[in-house]
Amino acid sequence: MVEDLVVAGVAVASTGAVYLAAAARVVKQYERGVVLRLGRLRSQIRQPGFILIVPGVDRLRKVNMQIVTMPVPAQEGITRDNVTVRVDAVVYFKVVDPAEAVIQVEDYRFAVSQMAQTSLRSIIGKSDLDDLLSNREKLNQGLELMLDSPAVGWGVHIDRVEIKDVSLPETMKRSMSRQAEAERERRARVINADAELLASKKLAEAAQTMSSQPSALQLRLLQTIVAVAAEKNSTLVLPFPVELLRFLERSAQPGAEGAERAPAPAVAPPGPETGEGEASIGHA
Helix, strand or coil, X not given: CHHHHHHHHHHHHHHHHHHHXXXXXXXXXXXXXXXXXXXXXXXXXXXXXXXXXXXXXXXXXXXXXCCEEEEEEEEEEECCCCCEEEEEEEEEEEECCHHHHHHCCCCHHHHHHHHHHHHHHHHHHHCCHHXXXXXXXXXXXXXXHHHHHHHHHHCEEEXXXXXXXXXXXXXXXXXXXXXXXXXXXHHHHHHHHHHHHHHHHHHHHHHHHHHHCHHHHHHHHHHHHHHXXXXXXXXXXXXXXXXXXXXXXXXXXHHHHHHHCCCCCCCCCCCCCCHHHHHHHHHC
16 A cells, blocks of 8 residues: 555656656746747746746747847849949847737748848938948938838837948949049149139239338348349349339430430531622622
């Protein structure tokens, strides 16, 4: 009788151990447990720790609640200004409703990946090349909105979407290099023109000041000679002052007027030796 009780106790303990081993589950801290009992969803979400389920009746699905970093394969498309580009991105998302992630979509990771690729191709066709290169923050926000709208129904929250790289054809790279070079050349010419305009205004002011003081021009001439002589050149160029030419011109004008106004030479009166005198004498 005692042996039968011992055997029965051992059998019950063995059955309990087998049941406990089959029913015991461990949910990690970053996971949540979704239980399906006979195919129906249990409303209670199992929290991290040691839990028990009914073997053969319940089915436990563990859902990772961490932020998932998913690279989006490079997508080739044509921008709105007809430029062929290849763009790749990265998506950061996490599950916020484990039950919806299990029930509403078969594989939420694959769904988010396919939706991200489709949205990326769509955003390429709606954007210009300049926006892809310099206005990525706005495009990232547009991508995030396009992904987050359907993902909310799957119990998934899109945390962030970023465009990682934009690949351009070699011909387009050379064209952009020439455009940048031309733009810098234009800026250089504008700066030089502004400098010439400012210098001309200052020269005009200096000329006006020197015109009121003629001696200032001579001092400036001497300064120029000193600056040229400081270079130790074998040839020294001396500018000829225009004022000296004007002085010589004014000096020459009175002599020319005096020559023009000089009286004509007087004609000598007929003398006794002329024919007219002789005629007078013979008549007498």
